[in-house]
Amino acid sequence: xxxxxxxxxxxxxxxxxxxxxxxxxREPLVGFSAAADPRYDELKQIIGAWHQHPKELLPDAKxxxxxxxxxxxxxxxxxxxxxxxxPLWGEAYxxxxxxxxxxxxxxxxxxxxxxxxxxxxxxxxxxDPKDMKSLWSHRSAAAIAHLGVFGANRLLITEKxxxxxxxxxxxxxxxxxxxxxxxxxxxxxxxxxxxxxxxxCPINALQADHFDAFGCQARTKRNESFLHDKAVLSGxxxxxxxxxxxxxxxxx
Numbered sequence: 001x002x003x004x005x006x007x008x009x010x011x012x013x014x015x016x017x018x019x020x021x022x023x024x025x026r027e028p029l030v031g032f033s034a035a036a037d038p039r040y041d042e043l044k045q046i047i048g049a050w051h052q053h054p055k056e057l058l059p060d061a062k063x064x065x066x067x068x069x070x071x072x073x074x075x076x077x078x079x080x081x082x083x084x085x086x087p088l089w090g091e092a093y094x095x096x097x098x099x100x101x102x103x104x105x106x107x108x109x110x111x112x113x114x115x116x117x118x119x120x121x122x123x124x125x126x127x128d129p130k131d132m133k134s135l136w137s138h139r140s141a142a143a144i145a146h147l148g149v150f151g152a153n154r155l156l157i158t159e160k161x162x163x164x165x166x167x168x169x170x171x172x173x174x175x176x177x178x179x180x181x182x183x184x185x186x187x188x189x190x191x192x193x194x195x196x197x198x199x200x201c202p203i204n205a206l207q208a209d210h211f212d213a214f215g216c217q218a219r220t221k222r223n224e225s226f227l228h229d230k231a232v233l234s235g236x237x238x239x240x241x242x243x244x245x246x247x248x249x250x251x252x
Contacts (some may be wrong), residue, residue: 002213004114005032005175011110012067015103019102024092026070031145031178035061035170039144043137051108054170057136058119063175065107066142067164068158069096076163076250079240083202085223090236093165100167103206107169108169116173123167127211132213138166146178151186153242154211158182163243200245 002010009030016028035054043051054061071092078086104120111118127134139156142148147166148158155162159182187194188208198206205215216239224237243249 003176004173008065008107008110008175012103012104015106016069016099019093019095019099022072024072024075024088024095025164026072026160028070029068029147029160031066031142031147031177033066033141033145034177035064037177038142040141043140047137047140048133049135050135052135057121057172058117058172060117060172061119061169061170062172063170063177064128064141064145065171065175066138066145066166067167067168068142068147068148068156068160068164069099069126070158070160070164071250072108073250076161076240076244079244084226085236085238086226086240087230087232089240090227090233090238093238094233094236095166100165104167104169111169111171111173114173117169118168118172121168121170123165129217132217136168138168142166143170146180146182149184149186151184151197151246151248152188152208153206153246155243155246156186157248159251161249162246163249186248187247194247196245196247197242199236200241202239202241206242 006176010026012030016025019025054064075088075092078088100123108118108120121136126136142156143150148156151157151162152239198208203215205212220237220239223239224235227233227236
């Protein structure tokens with residue numbers, strides 16, 4: 001008989017496959033962490049007091065479900081090919097945002113049918129643009145679930161790379177936390193031999209010891225206007241250049 005963890009993982013993988021966009025996405029990775037993990041308390045010091053604890057979002061939360069939908073090699077390489085935003089990257093961003101809403105709804109319904117409470121967290125724009133303070137970090141939750149490790153570009157590197165998107169569902173179900181399996185493959189953090197992500201940022205918003213969140217956001221909004229004016233996409237405030245430049249953005 002399948003465990004609840006196995007059922008959840010199967011549902012996530014099935015729903016991603018059901019998007020029928022193998023041109024954009026690969027099979028997802030799924031991990032679990034305990035809502036009582038002390039690292040969630042530490043995020044209030046690392047990120048800021050405004051970052052919500054799982055129990056602030058779902059009072060009876062016992063577990064956090066994290067999952068990563070990796071992009072295909074073609075999507076990950078695309079930002080290298082144009083000076084401004086890349087339509088392919090923007091399309092992947094928009095499609096998976098809509099997909100996350102659907103998948104999270106399926107998960108919450110399933111968990112509620114099993115007698116547990118569940119709460120989805122929006123896939124994106126969980127921050128206030130006035131101060132760039134986000135109430136939740138999907139990547140940090142995924143790191144606590146041992147789905148990956150942070151690289152110099154502040155992105156989480158999984159066994160399938162860092163090119164892709166993360167999302168989170170909270171639940172009162174007592175799920176077994178995932179175990180650590182990865183070492184950090186970031187060459188810059190290892191020996192300083194890379195730094196390609198810093199060089200790739202078109203506005204120098206990303207540096208080893210500093211990240212200009214406001215500058216990055218302004219650039220993505222400019223890209224959104226660029227794609228809209230080209231009548232290609234609407235609502236894709238994206239960039240992706242610091243990811244595309246990374247030698248471990250795509251891991252087969």
